[in-house]
Amino acid sequence: MRTVSLTIDGQQITAREGDNLLWVALDNGIYIPNLCAIRDKSEPMASCRLCFVEVEGKEQPVTACTETVTEGMIVNTRGTRALSLARRSFELLMASHSLDCAHCPKSGSCELQHIARYLGTRLKSKQLRELRRDLPIDDSHPQIIYDPNKCVLCGRCIWTCREHLGVGVLGFAHRGFQRMVTTFEDEPLAISKCDRCVECIGVCPTGALLPRNETKTRVTSES
Amino acid sequence: MKVDESPTIASLFEEIKSQADSHWQELFDSGQPVIVVGTATCGRAAGALDVLKAIRDELERQGVDCPVFEAGCLGHCYAEPLVIIGKPGYPPICYGYVNPVIAERLVKEFVVGDNPCLEFVLGALEANDLVPSFADFPRATYEKKIVLRNCGHIDPTDINHYIANGGYVTLSKALQMSPEEIITEIKDSGLKGRGGAGFSTGQKWEICRNTPGRPKYAICNADEGDPGAFMDRAILESDPHSVIEGLIITAYAVGVRNGYIYVRAEYPLAVERVRIALRQAKKLNLLGRRILGSDFSFDIRLFEGSGAFVCGEETALIASLEGKAGMPRHRPPYPPTSGLYGKPTVVNNVKTLASVPQILTNGAAWFASIGTEKSKGTAVFALAGKIVNTGLVEVPMGTTLRQVIFDVGSGIPNGKRFKAVQIGGPSGGCLPESALDLPIDFDSLTEAGAMMGSGGMVVLDEDDCMVEIARYFLEFTQRESCGKCTFCRLGTKQMLALLSDITLGEGTQADIDILKALARDVKTGSLCSLGKTAPNPVLTTLRYFEGEYQAHITEGRCPALMCQHLIAYYILPNKCERSCDACVGTCTVEAISPNKKRIKVIDQEKCVKCNTCLMACPPQYNAIVKLSPPSEVPAAEK
Missing domain, CATH: 3.30.70.20 (Alpha-Beta Plaits)
Incomplete structure (x- = not known):
């Protein structure tokens, strides 16, 4: 299989052509927040809307899980617009999440806490209202x-x-x-x-x- | 396909055509009047089936045996039920607002007698000296019927009517062309998909044709779900063969053997008429194996959608066809490269397909000469809402909104003022008066924040609150969201909560800012076009009518007097008539009582704002008014 080289956050990376951008980044130690990505699944769910990245030449941020790597691709996972979309999506999820870390056995190993730390956001949204079911x-x-x-x-x-x-x-x-x-x-x-x-x-x-x-x-x- | 076979195709079709022609001619050769009743859904809703029965009964009583057939929608839905009578010696005359009594009279006096009952005439189908014809209507200046040309004129359940009026000729010719020639012709015509997005149809076909992989599929998307839109339904009910012919030609051009028509189950009449049409086409070998003796075989299956709005989105539609939950997936890959069962698939809208035979018959140059520089052909709109002439209209692209609303639709009823027009359904936007001179085409509407959409046009007047309208459309998309992606599932829900608060008078300035930010993010971040366009009604109303939002927030006032929580009913003491107590009796909660002077007063604590008293107050007094904010009600009266 042919390989391509791309740049993610300034880091030169070689990957197999046609590989999924999200997994290429994760495998190279570059974290992109994600929840719905499943490596073995042929078609990405693309539903959590957390893995937004900015790709040079694309007008809008794109979800990394739906992108395949191409030769010379330049990716910025820390772009302001990408992170702001990821933060909004996370905020929406948390506004409908039954937040009770103090009593939750998952606390400490919870991916939501991890993502909040990465995005630099609070777990409880200030702006949005709680929409619980x-x-x-x-x-x-x-x-x-x-x-x-x-x-x-x-x-x-x-x-x-x-x-x-x-x-x-x-x-x-x-x-x-x-x-x-x-x-x-x-x-x-x-x-x-x-x-x-x-x-x-x-x-x-x-x-x-x-x-x-x-x-x-x-x-x-x-x- | 094969040159040596072409005479066979032509001669086989010639045989079918001559039979259809003689069948059609028989109708008029009998010397008897021909009666046509419009029984599409619009007609049925107004009572067309009762009219039809009344006509048949009366004919029997009179002992007259003349042909009566059902047709589809003429576009003049406001005047339904419509009856057309073609009597030798007279021009074909269309009667409007017919009821069973009028229908009986028409039979007695015009069919049997010789009085054309001019008082019930809507218009004649041809120019003449007796009655004004449709061509004399102001709307005739703007209308150009390509897709709708047969609607209301032929019996949709009789394939002979369609063939006698030029149907399937194009198919017989197309089968003698090469698929590449057809694709080039469609590309040259500039036809863009009429489903809303406006992608070049020819290009779509070409991509699908050139994508390796077999079998390929062709799908007609008739899952029309926008509130206030009924173009596709009317076409399927009135002229289903035009869509079927378009789909067969598509299949031939792309190289497809299996096609589907995906109709929503909420359109039972469209389903029935398409089913009949498919059966008849198959019987004449216009569909099925070796169509017209060529080596091209194609079959169409009818699939009834189960009622999810999102299935109008092509990837969700495909998932639904595959038997999965109707949920969109990420695009690309687009269906022309990977669609049904992962195979190359073209998905075209009803109106797109119905345009195809016309383009091939009249040539790409003809089609390209209609419309604007970038948007070719015509646009079909369903006029609904606060407009005099509700119904279907087809105008060339580039016609202005003002012409469509005021000249074709005859403006706003009851002397009210125009406020906005909602185009493109829940994905579109509300455009204000200042946008009325915009030419209707794909680009200018998108620029103004709305979109062409599939063609719903809802007209709003001064009594419509724009915040409430935005809330209504958002509630629709929110309810119809499949729930797959975060932005659409939770983002629209958050936006809806904010809008509801504003209509309740509980909104704050900060809410507007969050609403704007959320709308922007949902638009960029959503997975499919349902979510990506869901904020449009909110964004356009905020853009053009922010003053109304401000009035709700800062003054607790609904300028259109529509938001129930922000209005109060008040009886003007100087107008209230002492001897009248029409309102007292109708009040559902006994909130109205007379004071010592016998002037009626509303107990604001009890009032549930049901509007009954306002309707009951006799017009000569007109004493009851709505006030906003409720604090406007004079203190002494409270």
Whole structure:
């Protein structure tokens, strides 16, 4: 396969032609915030809208996950306009995220906290209003606690459960603001055909899917 | 395709054509009057089926056996139901606002008798000395019917009508041309996609043709969902074969064997008429295997969409066709390189396809001579809202908005003042009076902040609050957002919350700033064009009507007296008639009572602002007014 050389943030990088810009950057130690990117997925979801970068010659910032690298490409991951879009997208996600880091077992390893640090933004938006859905927490499963209010709809759990493992318990349902990760007919996880591999917990970037033993009692008693 | 086969194509078609011609001619040769009733959805909504039944019943009673057939939409939807009577010795006359009683009279007095009932005439289809014809209407100066030429004149359920009026001739000729020739012709004509984005149709075909990969697909996008737009529906209901012929030619030019017409299920009549049309075309071998004896085979399947607005977006439409959830994906790759099942696919709008046969018949130069420098041909608009002549209109590109609204549409009803025109549906924008002299074409509308869109044109008058209009359209897109990407799912929701607050009088200056910033970000950051264009109604109203936003925020006043929370109803004591209590009885919450002088007073605490009293107050008194802000109501009366 042919290789191309490109510049990301001033760093000269060689990559295979046709490779995805986001993964090329990440593999070369250049971080671009992302939630919905899945390496093995052939077509990017492009739904979280966090991986905006500026590419020379392009009028508007573009999402890195939908760009393929080309020869001589000059990429700036720290451009003002790209970061401002990423910040806005993150702010929107957080305004609808059930923010409770103090009690969340994910705190410390949560990707949202990591992204906030990278973008230099607060977790709680000052400008936007809280738009919460207050959905019931599913604690029926012996190993998993699922809190849809903390879900950012990145789709990693669905891809793992459905495409990667072929189980297909989880899927997206509903439209617009009501969109959520759920089971068929919203049945509790315990009675779904979940085979308890709990791979979904491992890929969840937030505290939406957590192992039961790690979950503090406060969360379970709420539901 | 093959030169030696061309005589076969021509002769086979000649046979079909002569049969259709004689079928059509029979209608007029009988010496009997021919009655046509417009039964597209617009006609049906106004009662056309009752009219049709009344006509048939009356004919039976009178013992007259004359041909009656159903046609589509003539474009004069404001005057529906429409009936056309073609009686030998008279010009074909179109009657408007027909009801079953009028229909009976028409049969008795004109079909049986000899009185053309001039009091019900809308216009004649041809110039004559007896009644004014449609050509004498002011709108005739501007109208140019290419796509709509057959609509309302032929029976959409009878393929012979279409063929006798020049249909499928182009197909028979196209099959004797090379696909490259056709693509060149379409490219030269300058035809741009009528679905909204305005990409060159010829180029799209060429890209798809040149992309390796088989099979290829051709799709007609008839998933028209904009509030207030009904062009595609009217065309499919009135002249489905023009779209089918366009799609067959597309398929031949691009090299496609399988095509789809994606119609939304909310258009049951369009679905039915397309289905009939497909069956008839297949029967005559205009569709199916070895069309007209050529070695080109093509089949069309009808697919009913399940009601998601976003499926009008081509990648979502394709996902929906594949049986997946109707959600857009990132473009590129665009469908001509990777579409249905990952194969090269052309997706064209109904109006684009309906233009294709006309371009090939009359030549690229003819089409390119119509319209403006960069936008060729005609534009079809659905006029709706506060306009006298609601209905369909087709004008050359470059016609100004003022001409369309005031000359074709006859302006604003009830002596009200024009305020804005909303073009392009929820993706378009609201343009003010100062933009009325803009020529209608793809570029100038985009520059003004609106967009050509698919052709909905909603006219707004002084009683429409622009903040509320922006909120209404945003609520629509927000509800129709598929929820995939963050900006559209959450950004529009945040914007909607801000707008709702402003219409409730709870907005602040800071809200306007956030609204602007959010609108800008949603526009740049969204995944598909639904999200990318969703802020347009907000951005254009902020651009042209910021004063109204300010009035809501700083004064708690709705200048158009539309936002319920910011108005109060008040009975003017000097106008209220002591002996009348029309309002008292109609008030749904018993908020109105007479005072000692028998002047009626509204208890503002109880009033739910339902507007019933204002409607009930007799026009000679006209004593009830809306005031904004509510604090305008004189204190003593509270």
